[in-house]
Amino acid sequence: MTSDYVTVESYHRLQARYERLMVISRQLNSTLDLGALLKLILNAATELTETEEASLLLMDPSTGELKFEAASNMTRAEMEAIPVPMDSSLAGWVTSHNEPVLVEDVREDSRWFPSVDKTTDFLTRNLLAVPMSAQNKPIGVVEAINKRDDQPWTQDDVDTLQALANQAAIAVQNARLFQQSDFIAEMVHELRTPLAALKASTTLLQRPTLPDSMRDDIVTTMQMETERLAVLTTDFLDLARLESGRTRLHTEIFDVRRLLDECTEIVRARATERSIRISVTGDHFHADADRDKIKQVILNLLTNAIKYNVEQGAIFCAVDLRDEREGCPPNCLRVSVRDTGYGISEEDQAHMFEKFFRVAATANEATGTGLGLAISKRIIEAHGCQIGLQSKLGEGTEFFFTLPYVEGIELPNRRLPGSIEWSSPEH
Ligand SMILES: Nc1ncnc2c1ncn2[C@@H]1O[C@H](COP(=O)(O)OP(=O)(O)O)[C@@H](O)[C@H]1O
Ligand SMILES: [Mg+2]
Known part of the structure; x- marks a missing residue:
């Protein structure tokens, strides 16, 4: 009797979770702001797995390094300060094996990378880490940390968090692509003005009848516009790096x-x-x-x-x-x-x-x-x-x-x- 009751109850809980997950995935797909999106994912992770904290790591597409991008238990400076070595961290293991890891007691797992707790004053007791991947390539890891009231972890927790991470991976990729396309459009627009000025100047300079005084003015304009192009390209690069999270402090x-x-x-x-x-x-x-x-x-x-x-x-x-x-x-x-x-x-x-x-x-x-x-x-x-x-x-x-x-x-x-x-x- 009791066990039947438990099964029915857990079935309903599972159903409620999946319904919540559906609502959350709609939310995830409705924002293209990467910062807001990461916060949504963290909230959803703690809510769905009934945990105290959550964190999210993303892989730098150019270096392949993992980096904390959002965490409910760390400040931005703390996240920046924590190295996440691919070969000796839990998140590294999850990414390279493309498999979830459930650690019921972090003190007994050699893959656990204690630098996180050393850098922050936080105590991790247990955690579940699942991979995020897009087009079959790893892009990051979602971690749910410390079960509330030290409840036991279940297979449902693993499945739900993995389902969330799959949705989240798609949303993160979309936000990144959107950022890039938006920025490239603005950048090209800004580059056109100095380029047009340079083009007009060279055409004018080709006129054989051009008075010398005008020639000097045109050369000065060309110098200024070239300088402007140089500044613009440096700024674009700085901003693009900062926006994509590729800048390391x-x-x-x-x-x-x-x-x-x-x-x-x-x-x-x-x-x-x-x-x-x-x-x-x-x-x-x-x-x-x-x-x-x-x-x-x-x-x-x-x-x-x-x-x-x-x-x-x-x-x-x-x-x-x-x-x-x-x-x-x-x-x-x-x-x-x-x-x-x-x-x-x-x-x-x-x-x-x-x-x-x-x-x-x-x-x-x-x-x-x-x-x-x-x-x-x-x-x-x-x-x-x-x-x-x-x-x-x-x-x-x-x-x-x-x-x-x-x-x-x-x-x-x-x-x-x-x-x-x-x-x-x-x-
Ligand atoms: N100290 C200031 N006093 C008045 N306006 C300012 C000041 N700083 C910035 N601004 C305004 O803000 C704009 C943006 O500044 P910034 O992003 O540094 O671009 P830029 O200096 O290239 O124009 C400036 O174009 C100017 O209109
Ligand atoms: Mg300025």
Whole structure:
């Protein structure tokens, strides 16, 4: 009697699960935003397997390496910091064997790669990992971690999670393809303008009757447009890498104040051309982040503050400890670049970090691609940090971002910069 009852009950539970799975697959197919999609998959994984946490790893198509892309129990920075070796990790095993793995006690499984728990404060007791594949090729792994109330795992759990992973793989591939096609269309569109200018210039230059003064102007235009093409292609590549998740952060502990000083020196000459003063304030706070990428962000904010400033204006750079009123997470630094420029209307502020967005009223004032801030945002978010701005039309703008703070190293750095780059990326 009892066993019949259990069978009927488990049958109903199974049916309910499959119905839920159907609803979830419709949801998965309705979004092409990769970030949102990964969150949906995590939620679905914990819900369907009745577990506490879930994580998702994707394989880098060019290097074949596995990388955590989403996890309910880790921050972005933690995910970046965890290596997932193909030959000595559970996820690596699942991908290379294309088979699910159920580990009822991780302490007793040699494939379990303990670096995850060492890097985070999290304790994994048990987990189920299933492969995601598309067109018969592995693309990643979905993991459901720690059964709620330490319930036993069942074959249903394995089947349901595998069914979810199959749906998820298709949705992830679609989102990736969409991202690429969308971006390629925009990119080609942007490349056409400088190319058309170059084409027109060469045609003009071929006229034998062209006066010398005009010839000089045309050559200057050609130089500018060539420069623009060079900047565009670099930006496109940066952004494409960041968007596809192929960018790896190379984090190190560095002196943020010193980096600000270094960046202001790079742009100093350009500021002086417009009689703009730059000042830097703040202690020698240290951050744990990718120094080169943060430098790219600061240089973009600084060049913007010069380009969209008034003649004889000012720029104030600062590094401070977090200010909770502004919604900074605890334990972080706040870096800011404030200018006395045109300011940005509230309506435009909402689009500031979109690709190719440039404020119409000021687009003609300075050259640019409209990609600098989109790139900056992705770099900062890849660190698990935030970027934002406050601005008032006619008064000026402050851009700020947060960085992971490394406490207790406020002494000035003894080592002087070995080399200062004098090339100043134009955004
Ligand atoms: N400090 C600023 N003050 C006013 N407007 C700004 C400022 N920074 C950026 N903007 C506006 O935001 C747009 C996008 O900036 P960005 O992505 O760096 O592109 P770009 O500098 O290539 O134009 C700029 O074109 C400009 O209209
Ligand atoms: Mg810029």
